[in-house]
Amino acid sequence: MKKITGIRLAIAALVLAIIGGATFSLLHVNWQEDLLADLPGNTPELAAARAYLKSFAGREPLAVDVDAQACAHPMADAAEAADDLAQRLMVTGYFKRVDTGLSLDSGPALWDNLASHLPGLLDPADYPEVRRRLLGARARLEAFRQQALHNPFAVGLSEQVGRDPLGLTELVLAKLRWFSTQNVTLEGSRLVSPDKRHLLLLAYPKFPASDTRQGEAMLRAWDQAVAGAARTRGPAGPVFNAIGPHRSYVDNARQIKRDVSLSTSASLILIITIALFALRRPWQTPLRLLPSFIGLAAGLTAVGFLYQSFSLIIWGMISSLLGITVDYGLHVLMAVQRAPADPVAAARTVRWPVWICALTTASSFLALFVTHFPGQYRLAVFGFIGVLISGAFAIHALPYLIPAHAGEAKPPLWNLDAWASGMEAWGHRHAGWVAFILLALILWAGAGVSRLQFEGDPESLNALSPQTRLAETRFAQAFGDPTNRLLTLQKAADPEAALLQAEKLDVWLKSEAARKWVQPTVTLAEVIPSRATQVRRAEAFYREFGPQGRDLVAGVRRAGRDLKFRENAFAAFVQTLAHPGEILVPEDFFQAGLGNMLTDRWMKTPAGIMAATPLKPLPGVDPAELQRTITAAVPGVTFLDKRGLAGSILNVLRADLKPAILWAVLLVGLVVYLSKKRLELTFAALLPLGVALLLTLGTLAWLHVKINLINLAAAPALLGIGVNYTVFRIECALAQYKGTRLPAGSILLTAIETMAGFGALLLAGHPALRSVGVALVVGVAWSLICALLLVPMIMNLFLTREADVPPRSLKTFLGGLLIYGALLFAVVFYLTAVLPVLWVMRWFKREATGHFYLHVCSYIIMHYFPYGRRLYYQFDPRRLASPCILVGNHEAQVDILLVLSLSANLHAVVKPWVWNHPILGPMVRGAGFLLATGENARQVLDESAAYLHAGKSLVIYPEGSRARDGLMRRFHKGAFQLSVETGFPIQPVALVNTRTCTADNTWFIGNHASLITLLEPMRPEDFSGEDPATQMAREARRRIEAARQRLWQETCPDWVVRQRIRERYLYRDALAETYVSWKLRLDPVYAAVGKKLPLRARVIDLGCGHGLMSHWAAITGYERPVTGIDDDQRKIALAKQTQHYQRHLRFECADILDWQGEPAEAVLMLDILHYSRPEVQARMLQKGTALLAPQGRLYVREGVQAAGAYNATAGGEVFSTGIGFNKKRDGLFFADRAGWEARFRAAGLEIESVEICGPGKSNHLFVLKGQT
Template sequence: MIGDLLLRLNKFLSSHKTAFFLSLAIIVSVLFAGILRLKVTESIFATLPDGKSFEEFNRLVESKNIINQVVFSIEIPAETATDEAKELAEAFSDSLSRYTKGYIRNIRAERPNVQEDVYDYVYTHFPLLINPEYYGHINARLVPDSIRSAVTGTYNQLITPGGSFLKQFIINDPLGITGKYFRELNVNNNSNGMVLDDGVMFSADRKKVIVFASTSYDSGNSEKNVELYNLTETFRSKWNKQNRHNHFTYFGTFEISARNAIQVKRDSYFTSFLALGGILLLLIAYYRKLLVPVYIILPGLFGGIFALGIIGYIRPEVSGISLATGAVIFGILLDYAFHFFTHLRHTHSLSQAIKEVSAPLLTGSFTTVMAFSALHFANSVVLQDFGLFASLSLLGAAIFTLIALPLILDATSFDYKKIPAEQRSFNIPKIPASVRSYVLVAIGVLTLVFLYFARFTEFDSGFENLSIQDDDLSNREQALTGINPRAEKRIYVFATSPVRAHAEKVNFEVYQKLVALKQNSKINSFVSSGAFLIPRDLQIERKLRWNSFWNVQRKDSTFRILDQTAAKSGFNAYAFNDFKDWVSGRNQSSVSLDTLFNELGIDNLVDVKSSGTTFITTLIVPQKQLSEVKKDLRTIPGVDIFDRGELAGELLTMVKDDFNYLLLISASIVFLTLLVVYGRIELTFLSFLPMVISWIWILGIAAILGIKFNFVNVIVTTFIFGLGDDFSIFVTDGLLSKYKTGKDTLRSYQSAIALSATTTIIGTGVLIFAKHPAIHSIALISVLGIVCILFISFVFQPVFFDFFVQNRIAKKKAPVTMLPFLISVSSFTYFLSGCLFLHSKLVTILILPISKKRKREMINRSLSFYAKTVIYSGPHVRKNFSGLENLNMDKPVIFIANHTSFLDILLAIMLHPKIVLMVKGWVYNSPFFGPIIRYAGYVYTDDGPEENIRKLKGLVADGYSLLIFPEGTRSQDGTIGRFHKGAFHLAEQLNLDIQPLLLHGASDVLPKNDFLISSGALNVRVMPRLAHDDPQWGTTLRDRTKNIAAHFKTEFAAYKYEMEDVAYLKHKVFTNYVFKGPVLEWYFKIKWNLESKNYSFYNHLIAHRKNILDIGCGYGYLSFYLHYKNEERVITGIDYDEEKIQIAQNSYNKTEQLHFVYQDIMTADCGEQDVIFLNDILHYLSEEKQLTLLDRCATALNPGGILFIRDGITDNEEKHKKTKTTEALSTGLFSFNRKSDDFHFFSSNDIRSFAEKHHLSFEMLEHSNNTSNVLFVLRND
């Protein structure tokens, strides 16, 4: 139906090419305008969920230049003086500033000595900075002996040469109260192992001068990073050449970004060149026409333009990462064109190619688009953008392939008929039938293995593993920043609050926690403002504590001892007045907190805005302690930790969670879509299972090979899922095409799939040559995924389909459908479980202290009851028993029954516990039920007549009757074979009556050598006994066998005819149309319900007539019904709808007596017929053609023949309006039927005149209460 609609559209557009191409040009122009509106953002934080504060933290880190620092190291001779080093550093700074063109700022060749300002601030604010524990140290310093010793020491220090700052430090604190605090604070301690001398920073060995600077732009600006890297490298080369003794090296995070960006660009160009070259060579070699690759690229190109243009209008700001990863779906876009051109090559017809490829292409496109559309519900913006781009591009490519591409080929006069045939080297080998079942088992086993290993799939959350950072870079980072990237990590702690006082409180708690962690060696170093920024309430508390500690008594005692000792040591009376003022809180600081922060370089750790205040702390943590440290810090309310590594982990976790959720959503969408399109759960599983199996294989193999998923390649897996979707759908369509119509289009589909997979493998496989780890990581996962999907699609699907469908219909068995399959598995499981239960029951019965006769009765009752439960375990099978009044088990008898199915045994046993069977070796010696039936008294055919007669005498004496299948084996086709004499010989020897048991339907429900219990009916009829001494059946064994067999077959034929009514045959006819399309199945059910009474009526009138011609047979429903009612009839169906004839002719369950012909009914040879049908066909013909056809039918009708004509007539205008409406819908909107002429309906008088002309009897019957349809029965009497 879809193909027909597209063909009509193509035909319309072909006749208006100018308008079409003008419209296409306008559409492309509008799309380009949309592309110009796009604003691509490169922020990695686009990948994070909305509402997260990571981006704000990153903005703070970057805006405060915390990570923008660049460190330069200049070599100097060991004997270089400080002044010379200072001049060198200044000259270097000037040159660096000129060469880097403003990309570097804050170049610091000389650092101020902030020791005095730090001392001044700490000294004056000392009471506010110390905690309660520190007072223990102060108490120890106030012991009289300690005071005397301290003052004496102070005097000795003052009389030795030293700096004025040191002397002032001693005078201000003669008792050394602050010394411990300053040692802990250790302002001059440098974790980088650097030494500050007269403002110049040296390495610890004084062989290098260190210069600090920072970049002047946002660190996320990749373009400027690359520019700065190139400028710096040029400057380094020139400087080192001119200053051979003063070479310099450097480290800055911009270098990592720049080197990655450069490598990505190089890899992209190199791999694109390789991929494009390889794909073009493959396409040229495959199609052997230079223009074909150009045409193939057009749908993908349009799809990309379509997506970007639409996004430009509806969502102008888009993530650059999503567009980059979105490029990988180009393989699916090419896939559409591959299928179109491959079918074009095989059919040499544009219209046929459109018709064949449209349904699977649109189905695959729709399911893939819906799957990608599910990404709209992701938390990550990059996934949302990727889903939008992928969905729109696929939609655009599919539309272009089916509508625009055929018109372009036609407009450019492309000679598609001269595309060379596929070379043998490209032929896809077939799996030998002998190993297919083993392949299916192997795939099942491997899937279970891979499912086990899939649990161990690893995800690499480290961004550093997706970045270029070689040993040289790592060594320079450690040497110049003091951070070993292999063993340490820098993280940031944020204390944020709208209220500054609360932010200060949280920041101080962080500082205290970090001090404790440092003391316990959990962290290596940290930089915090918390040492100096004390919360206001704590300041008040500490000031009160200080004043309380220095009460009048303590001050008097301390000052008295201090003055006495000072006088003795030679100090004047005013020497320590500053100390006394300090203790009393009367001194003032000349350094503000802002000045101190600025001089210490920690002013960038404070961010004050109208919306709130944030304090930043940086710390270096050993990798081994990272988790524990972050856990400790997170116990503080109001703290946020910014760890770029953890950010990557959270990002990947989020992506994984999104993918797990969205995979479920998209898989559900795909599954439901396939269910709607195919209308059968079985075909849905056939198309869906390969995707599931492939996914399990990908995860399992990746785990076994140690391939890790990361942020980049986990997104690429969606593309693999999309390809798997398309591959599965196209293979399913190819398999169904052969099953439905006999056309083997699977080769075309597989060729296109193989081509698509190969080009995609080339396109992604060349990424293995990329040096950038992120790009390199795509290659293995992509290639692995595509190979898995290709293998499963090419191997699993055909083998699976053949096992459940194609191989079965080749043996004239019904295709396996879901409900009967599940019931069959359930019933056989129940049967085998029951056998095991009866085994245990037999053991129990054997030990009971009762007679063997009673034990046998108990077993036979159990067998009979259990057989009945097995028969009734199939709710989809109707059961009908008749003639039970003829069943008299008081007098033993020999039952004879026809044998077509394993179910016959169960049907016989369930009739009565006193029935035992004569069985063959496979039953008698079965490990499942052999011991049970042997004990029950069943007779073994191979024991011989004498032994069997001896055994039967005992059974008969106990009241048992024997059932024998005279044919000796199950019938293959349901017909009754030749009867053997054994049953009749035993009856003669034992003087037992013969009682026929007619078993019908079992051969349709469970045929010989089958496992599927199909829908249907089991019919059993118990016939009257045939007395053993009744002479009408003959007096000799041979005559009795012959006569009773004839009687049995006659009765069975009548019973069969009675049972196989319209309701019974409905399923038998329907199985010929299973899996041939949901519309067709739906149409069958409606048509059958409407026509079933008519079919019975036709069959009744036809009676013994054998040659039947069904003109306008359509799908052949009536022909099949008449065929099954009497398979001796020779039935021919004719229709000018080729698809309908192909479907009918390719049905599995018919004999050579029924055949369908695709032919114009006006030229078809009608032959000589006993019955001709013209049902709902004449009104499609013009009046002239109607008369011609009717005359030919009358001529072809044998004497005694019947001509059935059913159609709408014009006699009743009101009813006829409805007829014309329904016919218009069937040929127009729904396209169920085709016509080449305008409708022409006739009146009843027209048919009456025709009948009189040809001397045919005339009878008219109404066939509808709502429409004008009537049936004319014309007999050639």
């Protein structure tokens, strides 16, 4: 009790630590939900988009449409409302600046900067407008003067006229109107819509849009500011419509949080409700949910520690992971409810299956690391850690928290064990229909997979509120759709190189070719020319207007004199033209107040500078064709647009789906193989998984559910869930095969609850989570169906139902496929090639040709089949040269092929099943064989006599049918009566151990070395009396039986015996199976002892362990009775599971000294004496001596001190007893050779022979006999 209490306290401490780590992570890491920031960079387009979005992060504005179309004075009211809202927003502290165009304080600085650099900024294309303004200089100055007379505060206006009397700066500023991708114009310093009823306000938050935690607080402050501004102006005032990434991300965050709360609550309610109907003690449901919560907390802790940020999609996946991990606690709980008195011991029965399920599911999440979406990596870590910790907690901690119960609980309302067993039985009864339906479904799904749709547009995964969608609609009506654009990106190492590249694009945009592709626009180089361009433009300016701009100066002064302006009124203008300022650079424009207009045009990246130019394609223009045209004209340009980005993501999704699934399958298969060490079981786990995945994808395709970058993560998760069902179903089949049972109904319950967990996501409002829910519900349903129907069908292929037939391995299974494939090919060739030729030859020698063809096929298969060995012992073909009646024992299907391979002149009398066989039937009928139905005996005798007189030999199996136990039955006298009546001799043929090749009612090829031999012929004239046929039948049977005994060990070479023993331990226990394989391969004692045992001697194997030597003795002896004795319950339990494969073999669990049995001709004591003290060794030797029959032998193998590799032998024993593989008794007590011989003599034994036998030279095999 103290131990249990201590373990529970340790578990509580672990739980608190994990929950504390998760709480710390939730409170201290950043919450990120930036789908675009998770873009891959494996294509130029996506790399450019990722760099652009990353450099733009933190500078995304909140774009506000100040809608004044219902106001009496739209522009004035909009400007007043915008200024009021800007002040209120700045007071909140969430914005670094709020602009309504050019800032009032930076406007003069911008004007001065442009006016002082006019010669280098004006393009030659502007010169005609400059000339026009020069001609109208007098009228322009008159207008300025009148404005100044009526405005006493026009001091700034006078300075502006003095610095730029012709308004040439306006020509530069006019180009800014093309900077906006929306329908925006400059009205003074304001950004307004074309209809002059909307004003654009840009608010720049202090944090990136992906920071949804601050985003929510900012939007609450925004709502308060808007409400305050609206109260000031009343219901007739302007309306504010705000759009932008910040609002979109907050909408997503709010929706995901609502969905998580709803789906998790619904999932828990469904799980608890199901538990009330399906569990014997439903009040234990909170206990089985504990591993899930611990795993989820550990996953959150790991993500927070490794990435310092959470994606809200991870938060949304909690409901899904809850549906996965709840399985592990459920398996443990159902095992405990079957044996509630000891929860820890009961949980051990499912410990290994649950571990495999957890490892396979966790490994499937690792497949997300091969995708190109960085956001999937967080999901991979979350799923991997969460599943592993949940499984580990369920296996090793949960059993200690479940209270023990002595009584039997009330049966649940839903008997899921019975349901699962009934479904398996139904599938077995209707295996043909199940296979047909599954094949039809596979074809249906395969046709649908080609229709599978992918969604590459990240915006389609947004869950925007109705208010946000309304604001986006109104904004688009006023200023155009901000997403409907093609963005060109040009990267360079420094600003000057970036401007030079932008100028190349600007040249194309001004060309005639561009007018049929895009609406008019300019690049950044049009407003901010490169240094070289500014120099060229200044030179062209002075060539056009004279040195120091004298033409312009003269014209302005002349107009000024006419209007009585002061003489020095235009001194600043003259000074600018004579001595312009230094070359302008982009930084000057940012400092002068154009930052809000240039923020998405000019970006600094780690690699240098990126210049962006938004384009608006003309209606009907194909964006892809436009991109190819621009790339041909301006190399090095990459593009970013909604459609292109979606297409690139779509291609990456398609490309990622296959490797993600492939790696998930490989990882899952690797885990299954390493845990089971059998390719057959790996195949049994993966094939239903592959079928379920195909059916899932096909169903999603027919339901028009698109694959996106979120539900892509469901593919590995689905594989992990599916393999949970298949692995546990395999474990149930193996448990039943071993004579135990696992709670098969837990598969049904876990599937129902998992679908409940994922089905709760169908209630989600977020399209990403809802798509995950649909995909996983469909996938879990198909995984369950395949696990319950397909896994038993596959396991029945390997786990034989015949009690005396060992299970099949992949090798024997493939051997059977190869044989049947060869026979099928032979039949098809016979029907399509041989028979048409015979028909052309008008059936000339049809039977002879068909018979020869059958003989050749049999000969090729029997002599060249690469698996096993067929021995033709002392075969003399002369015995078949003349017609005879070949009779032999019949123990396997392969007997027919073996006999037919002897000669081309043999014709068989076959039973109806051979005559009507779909593969053999056409060939035996074409070869002219005889059909014996049991009712046509006289007819068969007459036809047989005719065959013999025609020079043909006959093959008859006088037993009538094959013996299932391998023993020969009574010979019927029909064949012998035929010999008596016709005078043709009987040719006995002995078929030895052919049943190991093809056992009765099986079609796989076993490990074998089968033998066939012709015995001495029997002539009818040598037998007399009243019934010579019966005498001949008895004599033939006696001869064949004697030949089988004499030649039995010829069919038991060491390699065959090793393989046959190994196959008897298949699927029993992975560790024991590995031990058996290596022990048989490395230890020569089995073969050495086997060769010394008499053929039919009774054998007692004392200390038999797993029973390897007992099996060797039973296999190599002809009907040799063998008894294995050991007191290790674990080893004997395994040995007993294999004893039914061999007649006269049994195992007993007993102490050697206490066991009583009949004396035997051979007693074995291999590697058992050294575990006991010398005095106990003496008693054991006396026991072995007492069990010896007269003339019997005692076979003892022991390690001899100071001989060969004794230290290695002793070290191996220390290791095996230390880990508990062998029982640790009194210690290890080896002796030198003299010591062992002394103990043998003291027990009354004489040494007949001694030989070194075992790895190294320290193991000695002593053959002992009783003293005479």
